[in-house]
Amino acid sequence: MSSNFYASTHASYWLLTRSELQTARETDLKYATAHQLYCLNIFFASLIQKLGKRLLLRQVPIATATVYFRRFYTKNAVCETNPYLVLAACVFVAAKIEETPVHIKSVVAEAKVVFAEHNIKMFPAEAHKLGEMEFYLLEDLDFHLVVFHPYRALANILGREPADAGRYPKTRVEEDADVRKQEAEDRKKREDEARRAAGPGAAGVKALALPEEEGESEAERVRRLMYRGSGEGLMEIDEGTMQIAWFTINDTFRTDAPLLYPPYIIALAAVYIAFTLTTMSGASARTRSSTQISSVANSLETNTALGLPPPPTSPAEFLASFEVSLPTLFACVQDIICLYPVWEAFEPTPQRASVNGSASAAAAAAAAAAGNQPPKPAGIKFGPEDAEALVRRMIEEHMVDVGHPDNAGKSTPEAARKRTR
Amino acid sequence: MDLAALENQTRAERWEKGVKIGEGTFANVYKGTEKATGRKIAIKKIKVGEMKDGLDMTALREVKFLQELHHPNIIGLLDVFSVKQNVNLVLEFLDTDLEAVIRDKSLIFQPADIKSWTAMSLRGLEYIHRNGVLHRDLKPNNLLIASTGELKIADFGLAREFGDAKTRMTSQVITRWYRPPELLWGARYYSPAVDMWSIGTIVVELVLRVPFLAGDSDIDQLKKTFHAMGSPTEQDWPGHTKLPDYHEVAGYPPNPWWNLVSPLGRDGQNLCRELLKFDPMARVSAKAALHHKFFTTGERPTAPILLPKPLAELRPRDIAPQDVAGMPDSGTKRKNTTPNGTEQRSIARKLFA
Numbered sequence: 001m002s003s004n005f006y007a008s009t010h011a012s013y014w015l016l017t018r019s020e021l022q023t024a025r026e027t028d029l030k031y032a033t034a035h036q037l038y039c040l041n042i043f044f045a046s047l048i049q050k051l052g053k054r055l056l057l058r059q060v061p062i063a064t065a066t067v068y069f070r071r072f073y074t075k076n077a078v079c080e081t082n083p084y085l086v087l088a089a090c091v092f093v094a095a096k097i098e099e100t101p102v103h104i105k106s107v108v109a110e111a112k113v114v115f116a117e118h119n120i121k122m123f124p125a126e127a128h129k130l131g132e133m134e135f136y137l138l139e140d141l142d143f144h145l146v147v148f149h150p151y152r153a154l155a156n157i158l159g160r161e162p163a164d165a166g167r168y169p170k171t172r173v174e175e176d177a178d179v180r181k182q183e184a185e186d187r188k189k190r191e192d193e194a195r196r197a198a199g200p201g202a203a204g205v206k207a208l209a210l211p212e213e214e215g216e217s218e219a220e221r222v223r224r225l226m227y228r229g230s231g232e233g234l235m236e237i238d239e240g241t242m243q244i245a246w247f248t249i250n251d252t253f254r255t256d257a258p259l260l261y262p263p264y265i266i267a268l269a270a271v272y273i274a275f276t277l278t279t280m281s282g283a284s285a286r287t288r289s290s291t292q293i294s295s296v297a298n299s300l301e302t303n304t305a306l307g308l309p310p311p312p313t314s315p316a317e318f319l320a321s322f323e324v325s326l327p328t329l330f331a332c333v334q335d336i337i338c339l340y341p342v343w344e345a346f347e348p349t350p351q352r353a354s355v356n357g358s359a360s361a362a363a364a365a366a367a368a369a370a371g372n373q374p375p376k377p378a379g380i381k382f383g384p385e386d387a388e389a390l391v392r393r394m395i396e397e398h399m400v401d402v403g404h405p406d407n408a409g410k411s412t413p414e415a416a417r418k419r420t421r
Numbered sequence: 422m423d424l425a426a427l428e429n430q431t432r433a434e435r436w437e438k439g440v441k442i443g444e445g446t447f448a449n450v451y452k453g454t455e456k457a458t459g460r461k462i463a464i465k466k467i468k469v470g471e472m473k474d475g476l477d478m479t480a481l482r483e484v485k486f487l488q489e490l491h492h493p494n495i496i497g498l499l500d501v502f503s504v505k506q507n508v509n510l511v512l513e514f515l516d517t518d519l520e521a522v523i524r525d526k527s528l529i530f531q532p533a534d535i536k537s538w539t540a541m542s543l544r545g546l547e548y549i550h551r552n553g554v555l556h557r558d559l560k561p562n563n564l565l566i567a568s569t570g571e572l573k574i575a576d577f578g579l580a581r582e583f584g585d586a587k588t589r590m591t592s593q594v595i596t597r598w599y600r601p602p603e604l605l606w607g608a609r610y611y612s613p614a615v616d617m618w619s620i621g622t623i624v625v626e627l628v629l630r631v632p633f634l635a636g637d638s639d640i641d642q643l644k645k646t647f648h649a650m651g652s653p654t655e656q657d658w659p660g661h662t663k664l665p666d667y668h669e670v671a672g673y674p675p676n677p678w679w680n681l682v683s684p685l686g687r688d689g690q691n692l693c694r695e696l697l698k699f700d701p702m703a704r705v706s707a708k709a710a711l712h713h714k715f716f717t718t719g720e721r722p723t724a725p726i727l728l729p730k731p732l733a734e735l736r737p738r739d740i741a742p743q744d745v746a747g748m749p750d751s752g753t754k755r756k757n758t759t760p761n762g763t764e765q766r767s768i769a770r771k772l773f774a
Contacts, residue, residue, distance in 0.1 A: 004552055007489075009489060076425070092475060093476075093481075096476075096481050097481060104473075104474045104475045105474075127474070131473065131474070131476075132506070134476060135476070135503070135506055135508070138484075139503050143484050143501040145481065
């Protein structure tokens with residue numbers, strides 16, 4: 001499903017609000033702080049990434065798996081489930097849905113290896129259990145399996161979708177000339193008819209009540225000619241910025257962004273962050289990309305020939321040319337940059353750099369520079385080892401509470417008495 | 422009971438399951454009704470419990486695409502729910518399929534009827550392609566007919582996205598008789614044109630009342646194709662000799678095969694030729710085909726309700742695409758294990774229920 005996001009199940013059912021997420025996490029918040037849960041999600045996303053890489057999956061199936069995982073936990077609590085089994089099931093289903101299936105036994109085998117590295121013993125290494133979990137996962141996803149990712153939106157925004165370039169048999173100039181010719185002919189025909197209808201006597205009278213222009217308006221024309229997805233007439237974005245935006249999107253799967261925002265907002269937010277970083281480091285070398293189809297000079301010329309406004313030249317102008325809600329865009333940017341300080345504290349850089357390149361570190365600096373205060377770890381050190389322990393503790397404590405539902409986990413004398421009776 | 426399970430139960434209770442009307446490798450189909458309205462529906466029950474290696478790719482694809490595609494000429498997925506370890510798809514109930522209509526020799530087709538079926542298939546297909554999906558298994562059997570006479574495309578078990586032109590895909594798709602020559606020669610990069618060929622063969626079949634190109638094997642299929650239509654030349658189809666499994670099937674002289682469909686008139690013949698061009702790049706797209714003169718000149722297409730329809734009830738038949746020569750590119754082949762229906766759930770959905 002590559003085209004209509006707006007009619008998709010993703011848009012209709014899986015763009016949630018912040019308060020819905022909050023409600024979904026109530027149970028888990030009894031056993032862990034919000035900060036710890038945030039870190040847990042980073043932890044799980046990293047595990048999905050590792051498992052996906054071991055199974056030789058590409059970025060898109062991995063992203064789909066992560067989104068499935070997050071969607072599943074909007075209906076379930078970590079402490080009530082075996083997150084490692086869920087995680088493996090997500091990878092298994094996502095691989096099939098993205099047409100790069102892996103055998104259930106390889107998923108189990110590779111998952112065993114990945115989890116062993118992290119000293120995780122909860123994973124039941126049996127294929128039939130994974131098969132059963134797959135079923136529950138599908139059920140909780142409401143069998144909505146198509147996920148739209150920001151990668152495609154990014155390629156489109158930055159004019160790097162060569163698939164579209166071939167769809168236009170005519171160049172913009174030719175197309176425009178044809179449309180105008182057609183319109184002129186139509187107008188002439190209408191005038192002739194009006195004249196004939198008015199009779200020979202009225203021939204001199206200028207076509208009276210001609211409906212003023214059924215042709216397209218200027219705004220429609222600009223829209224038709226500017227955004228053909230071929231990169232023609234768009235601002236030129238260099239490869240470095242594109243790469244940083246791409247890496248930033250990889251990182252968004254560690255945040256709630258995929259549940260909260262449609263993919264084009266996330267892609268634009270990533271572009272915004274990439275712009276900020278490249279201007280900050282002064283690394284906006286204008287190396288012309290080979291992937292972008294037409295050069296700036298070319299775009300400029302064509303635009304002038306067509307009497308269109310020139311392509312935007314500054315990042316601000318470029319971002320403004322997309323008619324999206326700025327508050328939403330900036331909320332998304334905020335959600336993304338909040339990730340980095342937390343992530344930095346949770347999994348210090350050297351380990352992470354190997355996975356994601358330098359983008360994240362740079363973005364962390366950007367977040368700090370923007371004066372954005374992340375949710376502070378409150379002085380508690382919390383790393384991946386602690387995450388594994390926390391999952392176990394949450395499940396154990398929840399088990400105790402389920403056994404004694406009257407007093408959510410706190411052993412009061414009263415409850416103790418009840419038990420002895 | 423937790424919320425998700427409760428939701429599922431409410432959904433399941435909306436539908437009443439009736440008699441079995443079809444059986445396939447991965448699913449059974451039952452007749453059913455919507456309790457509230459009495460509307461007839463079909464329930465496709467996918468046997469998950471028996472699948473040791475996880476849910477079948479074909480079943481997943483079907484759910485995946487039908488959840489997203491909504492069009493009057495595509496079978497409607499009304500609901501999905503699960504009972505025990507089975508996934509149940511609630512589908513529109515459709516009386517019959519185009520294959521049954523073609524085989525029923527007591528029915529007489531007018532050119533306008535064929536025009537109507539062709540238009541409805543193309544409309545559904547245009548929507549599918551517009552949404553970036555290839556069907557990859559079009560055949561009369563998968564074009565279902567509603568009681569109102571409307572044609573609906575079904576069975577998305579082999580469908581997939583084609584968003585990225587660089588994606589390698591398997592050439593083992595589409596039931597052989599409806600498979601285009603580029604797939605028979607092993608093309609791994611292909612386009613919606615493959616579905617257009619299938620439509621072309623179906624239109625010819627509607628006239629002939631027997632499959633147009635009925636090969637016994639993949640090689641025989643190519644022979645039959647070129648025997649009927651003449652071997653392609655470099656001019657007809659530039660670059661076809663470079664296809665991965667290319668072997669020469671030359672020597673068949675050009676043949677004015679379109680005389681076979683002369684009842685459709687000149688425009689109909691022309692549309693068939695556009696649909697059955699050897700070169701996939703030259704083959705007409707669904708959108709362009711809908712704008713073909715065939716539909717706007719001469720007799721108007723028959724209104725769906727007036728189309729010929731067999732009187733017999735839909736007979737039980739296989740619904741899985743097992744008659745496809747090669748199975749899809751799924752790494753998850755199901756093993757032939759005996760079903761173990763009595764086995765209890767081995768893990769709880771939650772750690773503690």
